[in-house]
Amino acid sequence: MMPLLPILLLLPFQSTWYVDAGATAPGNGSVFSPYTRIDYAVAQPSTVKGDTVLVLPGLYTDEVVDFLGKDLVVRSNGGAAVTTIQAPQGFTNPHAAVIFRGGETAAAVLEGFTVVTGGGELHTINWTSSIHEVGGGVYCSGASPTLRALHITRGYSRTFAGGGMFFDASSAVVMDCNLDGLGLTGALFGGGIYAQDSALLIGGTSISNWESDGPGGGLYSLDTDMHLVNVVVRNNVTFTGRGAGVFAAGGTLRLTSCEVIDSHSGDIGGGIHCSASLFEAQNCRFANNFTGGDYYAGGAIYDTSSRLRLFGCEFEGNRGQFGGAIYTTSNDALIEDSRFSANKAVVFATFVTCGGGVWCSGAAVISRCTFVENEATEQLSRGGAAIHGPAIVDHCTFVGNLAIPGQPSTFNGLGGGSLTNSIVLDASGMSLAVADVRYSLVEGGAPGIGNIALDPLFWGAPDDLGLLPGSPCIDVADPLAPLDPDGTRADMGAFPFDPYRCDVACTGPIGATLCTGVPNSSGARAHLQAFGSTAVADDRLVLVVNGVPTQQFGFFIASRYAGLQTLGGGSQGLLCLASPVLRFDRDILTDRGTGVVAYRPRPNAFPQGTVALPGEHWHFQYWFRDSNPGPTSNTSSAVRILLQ
Numbered sequence: 001m002m003p004l005l006p007i008l009l010l011l012p013f014q015s016t017w018y019v020d021a022g023a024t025a026p027g028n029g030s031v032f033s034p035y036t037r038i039d040y041a042v043a044q045p046s047t048v049k050g051d052t053v054l055v056l057p058g059l060y061t062d063e064v065v066d067f068l069g070k071d072l073v074v075r076s077n078g079g080a081a082v083t084t085i086q087a088p089q090g091f092t093n094p095h096a097a098v099i100f101r102g103g104e105t106a107a108a109v110l111e112g113f114t115v116v117t118g119g120g121e122l123h124t125i126n127w128t129s130s131i132h133e134v135g136g137g138v139y140c141s142g143a144s145p146t147l148r149a150l151h152i153t154r155g156y157s158r159t160f161a162g163g164g165m166f167f168d169a170s171s172a173v174v175m176d177c178n179l180d181g182l183g184l185t186g187a188l189f190g191g192g193i194y195a196q197d198s199a200l201l202i203g204g205t206s207i208s209n210w211e212s213d214g215p216g217g218g219l220y221s222l223d224t225d226m227h228l229v230n231v232v233v234r235n236n237v238t239f240t241g242r243g244a245g246v247f248a249a250g251g252t253l254r255l256t257s258c259e260v261i262d263s264h265s266g267d268i269g270g271g272i273h274c275s276a277s278l279f280e281a282q283n284c285r286f287a288n289n290f291t292g293g294d295y296y297a298g299g300a301i302y303d304t305s306s307r308l309r310l311f312g313c314e315f316e317g318n319r320g321q322f323g324g325a326i327y328t329t330s331n332d333a334l335i336e337d338s339r340f341s342a343n344k345a346v347v348f349a350t351f352v353t354c355g356g357g358v359w360c361s362g363a364a365v366i367s368r369c370t371f372v373e374n375e376a377t378e379q380l381s382r383g384g385a386a387i388h389g390p391a392i393v394d395h396c397t398f399v400g401n402l403a404i405p406g407q408p409s410t411f412n413g414l415g416g417g418s419l420t421n422s423i424v425l426d427a428s429g430m431s432l433a434v435a436d437v438r439y440s441l442v443e444g445g446a447p448g449i450g451n452i453a454l455d456p457l458f459w460g461a462p463d464d465l466g467l468l469p470g471s472p473c474i475d476v477a478d479p480l481a482p483l484d485p486d487g488t489r490a491d492m493g494a495f496p497f498d499p500y501r502c503d504v505a506c507t508g509p510i511g512a513t514l515c516t517g518v519p520n521s522s523g524a525r526a527h528l529q530a531f532g533s534t535a536v537a538d539d540r541l542v543l544v545v546n547g548v549p550t551q552q553f554g555f556f557i558a559s560r561y562a563g564l565q566t567l568g569g570g571s572q573g574l575l576c577l578a579s580p581v582l583r584f585d586r587d588i589l590t591d592r593g594t595g596v597v598a599y600r601p602r603p604n605a606f607p608q609g610t611v612a613l614p615g616e617h618w619h620f621q622y623w624f625r626d627s628n629p630g631p632t633s634n635t636s637s638a639v640r641i642l643l644q
Contacts, residue, residue, distance in 0.1 A: 015051045017041050021058030038085060039065045042072060055113070057082035064088065064095045065110075067145070069102025076112035080151040080178075087118025087136065089156040094119025096139035096166075104143040106173060111148040117164060117186070119157035125189075126196050126222060133159050134194065135166025136186065137179075144171040152179040154186050154210075161220065162194030163187035163210065170195070174202040181210030181236075188213045190220030190247070191236065197222070203229040207245075211237045215273065216247035217263065223250035228258050233271075235262045242302065243273030245289065253305075255281040260300065266292040268327070269302030270320060279305040283312045290319035290346075297359065298327035299343060308333040308364075315340045321351060323359030323388075324374060333364035337494075340371045340386065341462075347378035354381055354412065355388030356401065363417075364391045370494050372462045373400045376407070383407030383433070390416030395477070397465045397494040398424045398431075399458075408433035421477040423456050423465075423493040439478040441492050450478065456493065459501065459540065467497040469542055469598040470587075486594045499544045499598030500531060510534055514562055514619060514638040515576040521628040522549045522595065526636035528622055535644045536603045536614050545622040545636045546596045554624025556584045556599050558606065562619050562640065572628055573635030577619050582607040597622065603643065616643050 018034035020027075025036040035041040038060055041053050049071045057078040063085045065074065076083035087097035097115045100108060117136030124131050136159045137152040152164040159166075163186020164179040179192045186192060191210030193202075200221075205228075207218040217236035219226075226248065233245040241247070244263035253276045260271040267273075271289035286300035299320030308330040315325035315338065324343035326335075340357040347353045356374035358366065371386035385401035387393065390413050403409040410424050411417070413434035422440045424431050432446060439450035446453075457471040458464065467473055474497045477490035484496040491497050509529040517525040524547035532540040543556060563578030575581075584599070584607060591597050601620070603612040612618055622636040 014046070017044070017047055017051060017053050018056065019053060020056040021060055037063065038074065039063050042067060042070065042074065047072065055083055059084045059086065061086045062088045063097060064099065065097065066099040067102060067104050067108055069104060071105055071107035073109040073111070075109065079112045080114045080149060083112065084114040084116060086116040087155060089118060091119060091157060094133050094157060096121050096135045096137065098138045100138070100140040100143035100145045102143065104145050106144055106146050108143070108145040109148065110138070110145065110150065112150070114151040114153060116153055117155040117157065120159035120162070120166065123166070123168065125161060132161060134161045135159065136163045138165040140166065140170045140172055141168045142170065147172060147174045148176055150177040152177065154180070154182045154184045158185055159187045161187050161189045163190070163212075164192045165194070167193070167195040167198045167200060170198045170200070172198070172200055174200065174205055176204040178206045179210070180206070180208055183209045183211065185211045185213065189241070190216040191218060193219045195221050195224040195226065197224065199225040201227050201229070202231055204231070206232045206234065208232065208234040208236065211239070212241060213239050215241035215243050217241070217244040217265070219246045221246070221248040221251060221253060225252045227254045227256070229256045231255070231258045233258065233260045233263065237263065238265050238267065240266045242267040243269040245271045246274070248272070248274045248276050248279070250276060252276050252278040253280070255284050257282070258284045259287070260289060261285065261287045263289045264292075265296070268296045269298045270318065271300040273298070273302045275304045277305065278307045278309070279303055280309040281311070281313055285314045285316075286318060286325065287314070287316045288318065291321065296320060297322035299324045301326045301328070303328040303330055303333075305330050306332065310335045310338055312336070313338040315343055315357070318343045319346050321346060321353050322355055324356040326358045327355070328359070328364060329361045330364070331362040333360060333362060335364065335366045335369060337368045340369065340374055342372070343374045345376040345378070345381065345385075347380055352380045352382055353378045354384050356385040358387045358389070358391065359384075360387070360389035360391050364389070366391050366393045367395055368494050369396045370465055371396065371398045371401055371410070373402070375401070376403045379404065381407055382412065383409060384412035385409050387411045388414070390414055392417065393419045394421055395494055396422045398422070399462045399465065400425065406430070421481055421490060421492050423473060425456070425461070439476070439492065441473055450476070452476070465493065466495045466501045467491060467493065469499065469600045471497065475592065488592050488594060499542075499596050511639040511641040514640055515564060515574060517635060517637045518572050518574060520547070520549050520572070520626050520634045522547065526622060526624070526634065528620065528636040528639050530620070530639050530641055534641055536612060539602060541601060541603070541641070543599045543601065543620055543622070543639070544596065548591050548595055548597055548622070548624050548636070549626055550591055550593050550595055552625045553588055553590055554597065554622055555588055556601065556620055556622050558582045558584070558601065558618055558620050560616060560618060562638070567633065567635065571633040572626065573623070573633060575635065576621055576638035582610060612643055614643050617641070618643060
């Protein structure tokens with residue numbers, strides 16, 4: 001007979017422990033006799049590092065799941081929709097639902113639960129040096145767990161800080177979670193999340209409907225390096241505090257592809273209040289955030305960070321007294337490739353308002369941005385519906401920004417600031433009060449070198465501010481500015497001219513190719529395509545030919561009829577149109593050194609007084625000079641368009 005010990009060593013060790021609220025207590029954790037409580041399963045000596053606690057669907061009430069320093073995976077079998085961990089409710093027995101305070105690492109995982117918050121755990125808050133109840137849902141101190149696919153919801157109790165989650169000295173990862181405060185006050189500070197002295201990565205998560213008495217309705221970050229990726233911060237409120245969406249003081253705050261929307265602060269910073277060493281947002285949207293009463297600034301963002309960096313962001317419909325979208329005092333602020341629309345500086349009581357889009361006290365650099373229909377229209381406004389403050393503005397486009405009469409409606413530089421390589425179309429009255437304006441298109445004109453006052457020819461303002469072919473803003477910006485992406489002299493405005501650009505209704509290329517061009521001196525066959533709209537009423541048809549020899553002149557031709565013949569006279573091209581042929585030779589074109597030529601034929605102004613009508617077929621082709629090898633001419637392929 002084999003001794004008992006070797007037999008035991010041959011038996012497999014159990015590493016997955018089962019929990020079922022509907023089983024018979026206490027159980028042994030096997031699939032046939034599950035435990036009935038999660039906290040009991042985790043606390044068993046047989047449950048060790050690396051094990052999995054698999055929880056079957058059900059409601060698990062009065063749970064305080066302390067991981068006890070064990071790197072376990074506690075996972076629901078059916079997901080958050082059917083599996084709930086509920087902390088003890090009420091004020092007589094305050095606890096968090098889940099606790100990490102034993103040095104747990106990223107291998108400690110909580111996944112797939114609805115967590116109903118409780119009164120939290122006792123903990124010292126840094127800036128008060130006092131002990132308070134914190135972390136109603138998840139309490140994490142000195143640990144770095146992974147929290148995934150959780151639905152955190154407000155229970156009966158509230159806490160001092162971190163109604164949903166609390167982190168101290170932690171490096172946690174929060175992924176694909178939903179924190180919903182149900183429109184109730186979750187905490188005095190940080191209704192949804194409170195973090196101090198930590199480094200947090202939060203991704204794919206929603207933080208919504210939280211309220212706090214003080215700062216940080218959705219999220220409060222103190223001396224923490226916080227990175228939010230694909231996070232939605234929505235409909236959060238502070239009654240008297242700052243930063244209804246996010247409050248960050250110290251550390252760093254980074255947002256990537258996030259939304260901060262519909263949040264209301266009772267103080268400054270309707271969406272975000274940040275005083276970090278670095279505040280960076282990339283490809284984010286800030287919409288419909290607003291501040292509270294008297295003298296409260298920064299509808300979307302109130303920033304006093306050491307460095308502010310905003311790239312590719314959208315600000316729409318935000319409201320604040322100073323800076324409807326952004327208020328910043330940073331001396332190192334950079335805002336690029338962003339859009340500001342319908343933001344408003346609003347007045348409260350008898351205070352002055354200004355800066356519907358951006359209010360800055362330092363020389364913020366604002367580049368490649370658009371400002372559309374922002375307002376500073378209250379009686380005491382000092383203007384600057386788009387920008388107020390001595391900003392350095394380059395390659396921006398301003399359309400329809402509005403301030404009260406007598407105040408600069410677009411940009412009030414306060415006697416300083418500069419505007420270069422930009423386009424300003426004003427809604428009314430004086431548009432600028434800026435010390436230095438150069439190489440810009442300004443409606444009504446502006447003194448300064450290189451400035452013009454013409455129709456910029458947009459695709460379709462205010463929605464599409466790209467430049468149409470023939471725009472006077474093409475190739476006329478500061479000759480010392482960096483070249484545009486196509487290698488030509490810089491254009492005015494936020495968007496360099498793109499011959500292939502379509503408006504919002506474009507599905508191009510449109511039309512049908514008729515014939516193939518003959519190779520020219522570049523070795524290519526010039527190929528013609530049409531973009532834009534076939535509707536005559538839209539007046540947005542653009543012809544683009546590529547593969548032409550560089551630095552050669554040409555013009556477009558058109559006919560209602562197709563044909564095919566040689567041009568004769570030594571030309572190497574084919575004429576793909578039949579008589580009568582119209583020549584747009586009043587508009588002599590060049591490729592600008594790019595090998596591409598773009599043109600916008602106007603249906604109501606074809607050559608010889610011809611008007612193109614809906615229902616007609618029109619055929620277009622490009623004729624150009626060439627040298628192949630001697631002086632000659634050539635043509636592109638042709639395209640047929642049915643006008644609508």
